[in-house]
Amino acid sequence: MVKKILFFIVFIQPLLMIAQQDYFTFKNNQKKIFVEFDNSGGLIIVPIELNGTKLNFMLDTGASKNIIYNLNGIDSLEIKKGKQFKLKGYGNRNGVNAYVSDNNVLKLGDYVNEQARIFILAEEQLSLFNFIGVEINGVIGASFFKNAVVKIDYEKNYITLTQDIKYLRGLRRYDSIPIQLSSGKPYIKSEIVEADNSYNADVLIDTGSNDALWINKRPQQFKIPEKNFYDFLGFGLNGEISGYRTKLDQLNFGSFNLQRITSSFPDIKESKLLNSKNLLSSIGAEVLKRFFLILDYRNNTIYLQNTRKYRDGFYYNMSGITAKLGKREIFYSYESKAENGYGNEVDAQLIQLDKPEYDIVQIPGIYIDQIRVNSEAEKAGLQVGDQIVKINGRSFPYLTLNEVNDFFYTNPHSTIRITIKRNGKQKRYKFKLIPLID
Structure with missing residues (x-):
């Protein structure tokens, strides 16, 4: 079971134009690339070279941008330094300063982004080594997923990258579900059920979270269940996050039905982030690890096949x-x-x-x-x-x-x-x- 440390980041103000050609491509006529990843705390961590320097990045479908927030263990890094902006995300602070750098090279074997835009924290570092056992230097967001079909296997800890869905076998065993992309992030239509109340929601598929279900905003009539407790939920880019933990009766999407799912209601009522219609709900690795997962952004489709963990119960830390x-x-x-x-x-x-x-x-x-x-x-x-x-x-x-x-x-x-x-x-x-x- 994953450690409950959360990354919900990269809502950027002011908004920037998306850098042209900022996406990965296949080199040397590669049709399929296999990548092992470190599944620490439920997060997908891969070694990617940035301008020739190897860093550990988390692959984050919930991030629209690429961000470096931790240079621990890195002696130096050649990079072009540009305009400074304010990064906003979950947490109890008003944002952190970061500068933007264009035309960088990100390289994962023969999968390369030659015009990558990177945001780098300007004043402080965020390290969670103590809590997950791996030093993560930053996140790679939408640019990684937009130009490839990406299969994620949480059981064997590897990713398959292909240029076309036809290069993957066994698709008849998967359920295909439409996704909607907004700011480069994938949303799936879901039903959230508690007792006699239910509502339909566009839920973010977030590989950068290791929790099960987060609900940031909900219909007024949909109440937090009486059985709940207030707790520290994790870390965001802007500091610590607290809120209510509970369980909800059902989460339904496609033909799948997850019951008594652990759910978090972050206490961020005053956050301007809630003005975004895309910040209502999200599912993380505690749900996603129960599936073989294929993301096909170009065809606005996600493919899911349940694994042996599909029926496992959802539990909080029972030791304390x-x-x-x-x-x-x-x-x-x-x-x-x-x-x-x-x-x-x-x-x-x-x-x-x-x-x-x-x-x-x-x-x-x-x-x-x-x-x-x-x-x-x-x-x-x-x-x-x-x-x-x-x-x-x-x-x-x-x-x-x-x-x-x-x-x-x-x-x-x-x-x-x-x-x-x-x-x-x-x-x-x-x-x-x-x-x-x-």
Whole structure:
């Protein structure tokens, strides 16, 4: 089960003209390309070269733009630096400054974008290494998907890129469903049901979220179920996101019916983002991983075939533990070589982008970062700061952060046996996983 860390980003103000030719193409007459990806926290992470420098990017159908928000581990990057803008997204702040860079080269093997537009955070970095175990430098959005048929296999962790749908076999086993593209992002017609209330919604297919269903805006008569709890939901480009977690009776699209689906209602009532008609609802990896998924933007179609996980239940973290890798980051001030006033054009010469001046102290291990009040873990006696040594027979360093979260999100009513280290001494605890909402 995925770690609940969310990326909902890249609503840009002021709006920019889409760069011409800003899309990937196949080189060397390739008809089909296979790409392995790192499925950390339910996110699709691939190594892509930017102007010859290899970075880790998340493939994000919910992003209209390409963004770099983290240069940790990158010594330098050659890039053209242009106008500065304000990036807006989910979170509790008013936006962050970023500058735009045109005519960059993004390369994933023989799948290449030679005129890529990139937005780069100008003043601060966003790193979620502690919570997913992989350093992600940014997101690649619509430009990756617009010129290829993209098949995503969450079970085997690979992507197939083809120039034409005819190069993929077994399509007769898939359901084909129309999608609508808006700002380069795919929406699917769905029905959301709770008790006697239901409504139809255009729902964003968002590979950049690892949650199941987010509902940002709904008809007035559609209420949040009484069984809910207020919680930290995750991170957006503009900071932390909180809101209500609950379960809804059904989510229906095409011929598929998902029942008792975990659903989040972010508390962003004052956000100007809600003025957008395209911000009503979204489904993320917790739904998408239950399917073999094919995206065909050119023909406005998505193909879905359910996997063996299709009927698996939806659960929240039943332990109450939020775990993280033991990495501590100490940041210092960032100084750019080129002065860049807000809204002013900077000469488009190649410059060397120095990484922010910071120091990283690596502390090995997996640690308890938060414990939910009155959770089973807290009742058992576990504490924030405890180092997780072993869970149900799996010991660190062979125990990964993803495996820790799998233990906490699956197999309701099972027993967790956990060994921790506190003040240099090992202690053993056990508790049951009790679903917060049936």
